[in-house]
Amino acid sequence: MKHIEERLKRLILGALKDAYGISVDAVHIETPADKRHGDYATNIAMTLAKRLQSNPRDIAANIKAALADEGMFDAIDIAGPGFINFYLDKTLYYDTLRDILKKRESFGDGEDKGVHINLEYVSANPTGILHVGHARGAAAGDSLARLLRKAGYKVTREFYVNDGGNQIMNLARSVEARYFELFGEEKPFPEDGYRGGEIIDIAKTMRERYGDRFLHEDGIDSFREESVAELLKGLKRDLDAFGVTFDVFYSEKSLYETGAVEETREALKAKGYTYEKEGALFLRTTAFGDEKDRVIVKSDGTYTYLLPDIAYHREKLSRGFDALIDILGADHHGYVPRLQAALEMFTEERRLEVLILQLVKVLQNGEEVKMSKRSGRTITLRDLIEEVGSDAIRYFFARHSLNTHMDLDLDLAIKQTNENPVYYAQYAHARIRSVFEKADNEGYAYTDDIDTFEHLDDERVHDLLAALGAYPSLIEHAAATRSFHRITQFIHRLAQKLHAFYSHIVILDENVRARSEKLLLLEAVRIVLKDALNLIGVSAPEKM
RNA sequence: GUUCCGGUAGCUCAGGGGAUAGAGCAAUGGCCUUCUAAGCCAUCGGUCGGGGGUUCGAAUCCCUCCCGGAACGCCA
Numbered sequence: 001m002k003h004i005e006e007r008l009k010r011l012i013l014g015a016l017k018d019a020y021g022i023s024v025d026a027v028h029i030e031t032p033a034d035k036r037h038g039d040y041a042t043n044i045a046m047t048l049a050k051r052l053q054s055n056p057r058d059i060a061a062n063i064k065a066a067l068a069d070e071g072m073f074d075a076i077d078i079a080g081p082g083f084i085n086f087y088l089d090k091t092l093y094y095d096t097l098r099d100i101l102k103k104r105e106s107f108g109d110g111e112d113k114g115v116h117i118n119l120e121y122v123s124a125n126p127t128g129i130l131h132v133g134h135a136r137g138a139a140a141g142d143s144l145a146r147l148l149r150k151a152g153y154k155v156t157r158e159f160y161v162n163d164g165g166n167q168i169m170n171l172a173r174s175v176e177a178r179y180f181e182l183f184g185e186e187k188p189f190p191e192d193g194y195r196g197g198e199i200i201d202i203a204k205t206m207r208e209r210y211g212d213r214f215l216h217e218d219g220i221d222s223f224r225e226e227s228v229a230e231l232l233k234g235l236k237r238d239l240d241a242f243g244v245t246f247d248v249f250y251s252e253k254s255l256y257e258t259g260a261v262e263e264t265r266e267a268l269k270a271k272g273y274t275y276e277k278e279g280a281l282f283l284r285t286t287a288f289g290d291e292k293d294r295v296i297v298k299s300d301g302t303y304t305y306l307l308p309d310i311a312y313h314r315e316k317l318s319r320g321f322d323a324l325i326d327i328l329g330a331d332h333h334g335y336v337p338r339l340q341a342a343l344e345m346f347t348e349e350r351r352l353e354v355l356i357l358q359l360v361k362v363l364q365n366g367e368e369v370k371m372s373k374r375s376g377r378t379i380t381l382r383d384l385i386e387e388v389g390s391d392a393i394r395y396f397f398a399r400h401s402l403n404t405h406m407d408l409d410l411d412l413a414i415k416q417t418n419e420n421p422v423y424y425a426q427y428a429h430a431r432i433r434s435v436f437e438k439a440d441n442e443g444y445a446y447t448d449d450i451d452t453f454e455h456l457d458d459e460r461v462h463d464l465l466a467a468l469g470a471y472p473s474l475i476e477h478a479a480a481t482r483s484f485h486r487i488t489q490f491i492h493r494l495a496q497k498l499h500a501f502y503s504h505i506v507i508l509d510e511n512v513r514a515r516s517e518k519l520l521l522l523e524a525v526r527i528v529l530k531d532a533l534n535l536i537g538v539s540a541p542e543k544m
Numbered sequence: 545g546u547u548c549c550g551g552u553a554g555c556u557c558a559g560g561g562g563a564u565a566g567a568g569c570a571a572u573g574g575c576c577u578u579c580u581a582a583g584c585c586a587u588c589g590g591u592c593g594g595g596g597g598u599u600c601g602a603a604u605c606c607c608u609c610c611c612g613g614a615a616c617g618c619c620a
Contacts, residue, residue, distance in 0.1 A: 033559095033566075043562060049600065056600075080563040081601070125620070167620060192619095280618055291547080291616085298618040305620050333548050334615040358549060359614070399568085400557065405550050405613060412556090412569090421568055423582045435579050444579090477560070489558065492567070503575095503584040544582065 004092060005029050005473055007072065008040055015066035016044075020052060031470050038077065038085030039466055045082040056082025093465035094453045100468060100524040101448070105531045108471040110152030110479065117153050118316050119145050121327040122239070123160040126231040127171045128196045130238045131378040132408065133329070136360050138381075139397035139537065141327050142244040143484040144355075146535045151479030156321070157246045160312060163228050164252035165305060170194065171231075172224035176214070178203035179223070183212055196378070202230050238381050242390050243537040255311050261303065264311040265296065273345050288341035310342045317343075317351060324352045325482075327402075330359050355482060357402050363409045379410065387414050391538045395422035398488045398536035421492065422538060425529070428495035428502075430544040432526040435507050439519065444508045446516040448523075455514035456521060460501040464521065467494050468528055484536060491532045498525050 009027045032041045045060035060078040075087040100107045121141025145157045173190040178200050180187035255261050273284045279299035296307040336354045362369045478486040509515040530540035
């Protein structure tokens with residue numbers, strides 16, 4: 001079935017041509033929040049008021065008169081300042097129902113966009129374990145990846161592993177110092193070293209594997225490699241428990257090994273975008289809108305982090321992606337212009353989209369908890385998952401847009417577990433399953449061999465079907481605007497309508513036919529609810 | 545000082561330039577002999593930070609001021 005909205009747009013365009021002989025670029029169709037304003041509404045008459053030198057309500061009346069409505073609507077009203085409200089013929093609701101039952105979880109899938117997106121998120125340094133601050137990026141990236149795929153984009157989920165810079169050496173020295181400590185030996189702890197408990201754990205692992213060997217010989221390479229490997233393993237395990245996975249873990253170190261970093265430096269030089277000053281190599285990022293030029297090779301000959309980052313993004317482009325999306329924390333926003341500038345030295349148009357994620361303020365005992373890996377005092381993602389649960393946290397993050405400055409009150413999050421809105425949605429799913437279980441166990445026979453619906457003429461049914469019917473265009477819009485939180489809003493709306501339906505209508509009707517129709521409706525709701533929950537990484541339980 | 549976010553109900557937050565600004569939590573009052581009460585129904589709650597402007601129409605766009613967060617390194 002062609003989306004109703006598409007059909008409606010064509011009708012309106014046709015009416016405009018007939019009534020006024022004009023065409024417009026876009027017809028805005030909305031699904032009014034207030035159902036008294038119909039199933040669909042358009043403001044087209046108001047937007048044309050100026051162009052047609054006429055008042056919106058008259059224009060609306062002319063459009064209405066010219067509409068060849070094909071029997072799609074029960075009624076078309078002109079309301080308010082000039083809205084045209086469309087009240088769908090009820091049989092079209094049943095089209096939605098049939099459509100969902102046929103397509104199941106592929107209902108709402110966008111058409112193949114033929115666009116391959118590389119989506120990079122989290123990319124936490126392997127110098128500690130994930131804390132609450134990382135959780136938001138992980139939840140956002142994963143949800144967005146799922147949403148984009150649903151909408152018809154091909155998506156590669158990528159994690160950039162910073163295993164090549166100074167901080168890794170800092171990490172290795174930190175572990176080394178802890179290792180010496182385990183043997184009661186003195187070794188100065190790095191000034192800016194990592195003090196998390198996991199650093200001590202790794203030192204213990206090193207002691208198990210190598211004994212006291214590195215007290216006598218230089219083990220810094222081993223400390224570095226083993227530490228990164230151990231921490232990365234931990235990151236993956238925590239992310240996995242959070243339902244967040246990646247297709248590619250890309251090593252920064254490999255960029256050095258393949259010569260990609262040097263190659264990028266030379267390419268920038270060759271293009272004439274670099275100059276030397278005070279012994280350092282500067283990149284002329286101001287030529288592309290940055291506020292000042294940036295150093296890429298320091299006067300001591302080492303690289304700043306910008307150069308490998310440019311090399312990395314070039315490498316991503318060379319893998320054939322049509323678009324790159326990075327999700328970065330707000331603390332890195334100032335970095336964006338220089339990276340964009342550098343990449344535009346290589347590409348005609350801007351290919352990198354950067355989504356900035358505002359930082360989460362974590363409160364405990366009424367006080368802000370500062371996250372710092374170096375201090376080692378953190379609230380870890382792992383603890384949070386254990387105490388609050390992955391679903392509740394995922395739902396919490398998925399409710400908020402990227403640029404919301406969020407307060408996460410841990411006491412509240414933990415204490416109010418049962419009042420978390422995630423359960424409202426999950427409960428709706430479990431309820432549906434339980435009705436089926438009851439039907440199966442207690443001999444309420446039903447059939448799914450139904451193509452017409454005669455017992456579903458109820459306002460609450462229409463509310464449910466209207467909500468379900470909006471799913472495909474919601475997916476499109478949410479994906480296009482990268483706003484996965486709209487999915488969460490949809491989930492809540494759908495659950496709300498399901499609960500209302502459930503509370504007022506007996507599903508296991510005495511009449512087999514009526515019972516079957518209602519069960520099919522429930523099944524359709526369940527399919528879409530589960531699919532939407534899946535998009536934000538939340539489970540759909542069979543029982544609660 | 546500059547740049548980027550944000551300021552909407554007691555709290556946490558939604559609000560594709562449109563209709564009477566909405567949810568959750570909190571508060572109040574009803575609803576379990578029948579499919580899960582983690583639910584339903586109802587009520588309470590707002591000078592959309594202030595002031596200008598654009599528009600038929602502004603929480604939304606523009607300007608300006610105030611408040612909060614973040615960033616302004618040859619750190620990552």
